[in-house]
Amino acid sequence: MRLERLDSDDPRDVLRALRTALGAGPAIALGAGERELPAEVPAGTAVVVTTSGSSGVPKSVMLSRSALTSSALATAARIGAGQWLLPLAGGYIAGVQVLVRSLVQGTEPAILSGRFSAAAFAHVVSGMHSSRGGERVPTYTSLVPAQLQTLVDAADEDPGVRRALASFETILVGGQALPQPMRERAEAHGARIVRTYGSSETAGGCVYDGVPLDGVRVVAVDGELRVAGPTLADGYLGDPGLTERVFVRDADGVRWYRTGDAGVVEDGVVRVTGRIDNVIVSGGVNVSLDRVERVVRELPPVPGAFTLADAVVVGASDERWGETPVLVARRADVGSPDAALSAARAAVGAQVGKPARPSRILLVDALPRLASGKPDRVALRRLAAAG
Structure with missing residues (x-):
């Protein structure tokens, strides 16, 4: 079955393509962006939806x-x-x-x-x-x-x-x-x-x-x-x-x-x-907290304002969006919380997407850690939930 990429998510364009895809074909690919996809799909396939999935890594789902x-x-x-x-x-x-x-x-x-x-x-x-x-x-x-x-x-x-x-x-x-x-x-x-x-x-x-x-x-x-x-x-x-x-x-x-x-x-x-992996759903979009954290930690430090190389990102409930990322950092590392949050939101929005932007910053005297030295994310999620 031939696969045709549809680069528009306008419902009218998708509707026209679906009329054909649910009949004799060809199948249509939605949300693929720049991802390279094969020209052919198995017989019976109608739609291929590329999604960030639970891992935050794009996956192309074949639907018959x-x-x-x-x-x-x-x-x-x-x-x-x-x-x-x-x-x-x-x-x-x-x-x-x-x-x-x-x-x-x-x-x-x-x-x-x-x-x-x-x-x-x-x-x-x-x-x-x-x-x-x-x-x-x-x-x-x-x-x-x-x-x-x-x-x-x-x-x-x-x-x-x-x-x-x-x-x-x-x-x-x-x-x-x-x-x-x-x-x-x-x-x-x-x-x-x-x-x-x-x-x-x-x-x-x-x-x-x-x-x-x-x-x-x-x-x-x-x-x-x-x-x-x-x-x-x-x-x-x-x-x-x-x-x-x-x-x-x-x-x-x-x-x-x-x-x-x-x-x-x-x-x-x-x-x-909840999720078994480290992913939240914010505004209907899967957000990998690992990806958000990587972006935040890579921000260059601003003297007197912040350094976020040791920051942790966890998810917390949000009345409007379901869940949002929350940035947790040591108080000693952040002299200006507003500047730190603004920089993190800008970088994450540009590299991961708007739904992944941290909604707030939580300052703690020390990051709780496990015996392995890794951040205790369960404890941090509790702190974030408590505000």
Whole structure:
């Protein structure tokens, strides 16, 4: 199967390419940037999504037509079918799935392009008045928590945003943890929220409010969540070794995706407790704290202001973004906390990306360390959580 690179994440461009990819092909590659990809992919592949993944290193996930459409059909079976609004970039799996659901259901998606704002959201929603056979067609959308936060904040004062939130049959929210207070505020404005869990490797959200979609199985093995079912990716393009390590088969021949997430499954309900590796999800984007730390430590010292060669970066909960990096440094090394944080944010934003920028700096008299001499990151995360 021929693979064509799509260098645009404009949802309209992605939608046009998906119409062909879900049919006779060719397959499309999204989010690849400058990464070199093969010209051919295995038969049946529809989309290759390049993602930073849990390691912060780009991985190109191969998704078949079957996996994408299975996910779309399972979503419709769980929450219903209707018209979808896409307020997300089309180059990420959440955006791709909104478009796939629309194509499978034979509806035209509404699209919010450009910078996301509560006013723009309410304007697009006001035009979503479609009917079929004289009956109103239900509407749906998919958001990340930071977008929901923007809408909830605006809805406190703007009745138009409140009406927009309440107009959807279901609002899927995924990409990172959804703080319960935010969900409660949204629901107080009439929003019907469903929290989703999944990844590119599972063709998007595959667990809704803790319950796997029909056909999806989730288990915890040695504390790590694993997923099986028809929505699984075929593997990583050009990386059979990684594919073999991440997609494994059990004694019965069932194929499982090792998520890298820590969690438990109790009475059929999935609960995610964190990441096994040193990665956080900030604003729906995977951020490798190791990469952030390397950039920070390489900053040239500024006499009298800071030296960050011994600094540590940990993740901490954030009401708006889910999690953000926090810079921890010795008080003796930092004469000007504002200057240190500003320099770190600028360097990290340029080299890793805006979602990876440290949100604040925490000064300590001494960095807690393990017997090995390495920083005690568990203790540092506790300090960061305590503010």
